[in-house]
Amino acid sequence: MIQRIAIIGLGTMGPGMAARLARGGLQVTAYDVAPAAIERARTMLGTAEGVLDALGIAAAGAGTVRFTDDIAEAVAGVDLVIENVPENIAIKAEVYRAIDGLIASDTIVASDTSGIPITQLQAHISHPERMVGMHWSNPPHIIPMIEVIGGEKTAPQIVETIRDLIRSIGLLPVVVKKDVPGFVENRVLYALLREAVDLVERGVIEPEDLDTCVSWGIGYKIAVVGPMALLDMAGLDIYKSVSSFLNADLSNRGDVAPMVLEKTGASKLGIKSGEGMFSYTPEQTKALQAERARKLVAVRRILEGRE
Numbered sequence: 688m689i690q691r692i693a694i695i696g697l698g699t700m701g702p703g704m705a706a707r708l709a710r711g712g713l714q715v716t717a718y719d720v721a722p723a724a725i726e727r728a729r730t731m732l733g734t735a736e737g738v739l740d741a742l743g744i745a746a747a748g749a750g751t752v753r754f755t756d757d758i759a760e761a762v763a764g765v766d767l768v769i770e771n772v773p774e775n776i777a778i779k780a781e782v783y784r785a786i787d788g789l790i791a792s793d794t795i796v797a798s799d800t801s802g803i804p805i806t807q808l809q810a811h812i813s814h815p816e817r818m819v820g821m822h823w824s825n826p827p828h829i830i831p832m833i834e835v836i837g838g839e840k841t842a843p844q845i846v847e848t849i850r851d852l853i854r855s856i857g858l859l860p861v862v863v864k865k866d867v868p869g870f871v872e873n874r875v876l877y878a879l880l881r882e883a884v885d886l887v888e889r890g891v892i893e894p895e896d897l898d899t900c901v902s903w904g905i906g907y908k909i910a911v912v913g914p915m916a917l918l919d920m921a922g923l924d925i926y927k928s929v930s931s932f933l934n935a936d937l938s939n940r941g942d943v944a945p946m947v948l949e950k951t952g953a954s955k956l957g958i959k960s961g962e963g964m965f966s967y968t969p970e971q972t973k974a975l976q977a978e979r980a981r982k983l984v985a986v987r988r989i990l991e992g993r994e
């Protein structure tokens with residue numbers, strides 16, 4: 688049974704994951720190579736705990752989060768390590784090498800990779816049968832769905848153990864049956880984002896209007912009626928007719944869109960740099976994040992039938 692968990696990497700995702708796992712009664716140690724990230728994570732942890740309170744998620748037992756700047760201390764005696772460092776195989780492999788001699792051969796190592804096949808990652812760790820994908824969605828303390836992915840060498844029992852852990856703390860595991868790049872959530876999301884970026888880039892629509900169209904025309908509905916159910920709601924005959932002429936006209940670009948290359952080349956990365964598709968002052972960012980958390984909490988409570 689998993690009781691002690693180490694989180695390696697405390698950037699965007701780590702603090703919210705730590706807060707949610709601790710709320711589920713688990714003992715979490717949290718480590719980052721950058722001291723500034725640890726300090727930031729302490730504040731983010733408090734914010735995430737406030738959001739969990741607002742969600743009405745009661746503590747299941749005496750879960751804790753302990754921060755450390757010592758990786759050996761972070762992973763000592765844990766049942767599960769969740770690697771949560773940047774989406775770069777070399778950086779992830781460095782973490783696996785660093786922990787390999789510090790953990791037992793049956794300690795489970797999960798990666799929160801957004802889409803690097805687990806089969807590729809498990810080439811960098813001894814005992815690859817205990818490595819698994821555990822893909823959370825951002826913000827991780829609010830979104831309940833977590834994808835679980837086994838690689839070619841993952842023992843089926845490890846997939847089941849992680850699925851059961853997620854379920855046991857009241858979250859929603861989805862087991863992805865094939866280790867395809869991007870798994871399922873990001874394959875669907877990136878299909879949508881490719882088309883959205885293309886439409887804005889070609890001047891078909893303004894960025895603000897694209898968001899209004901997708902959020903209110905698709906997003907609001909899709910939270911209640913998933914894509915497979917939506918096909919039945921619309922009628923497969925309609926889908927057949929529209930897709931017969933529309934599919935061939937959709938963006939099928941295999942590279943990164945020029946607009947994205949231009950912006951990233953100018954360090955316009957979005958909220959984290961103050962400008963991306965839109966512009967943000969620090970005050971606006973703070974207000975926006977609080978507003979988004981409040982709305983996501985309210986929507987989730989309704990979708991769960993708790994309001």
Ligand SMILES: NC(=O)c1ccc[n+]([C@@H]2O[C@H](COP(=O)([O-])OP(=O)(O)OC[C@H]3O[C@@H](n4cnc5c(N)ncnc54)[C@H](O)[C@@H]3O)[C@@H](O)[C@H]2O)c1
Pocket residue numbers: 695696697698699700701718719720721724771772773774775778781782799800801802822823824825
């Ligand atoms: N941001 C998202 O929306 C999101 C959602 C789901 C999954 N993910 C995935 O989760 C992982 C982490 O993403 P993020 O957005 O939190 O990244 P991030 O860049 O915000 O944070 C990564 C953290 O890892 C730390 N780090 C780097 N090298 C390290 C090392 N050797 N040891 C310990 N810490 C180290 C950095 O200091 C940083 O604090 C990625 O694989 C990403 O694809 C991201």
Ligand SMILES: Cc1ncc(CO)c(C(=O)O)c1O
Pocket residue numbers: 800801802823824825873
């Ligand atoms: C753009 C984007 N890419 C990856 C992820 C998660 O892996 C997300 C997310 O919201 O979780 C995302 O928005």
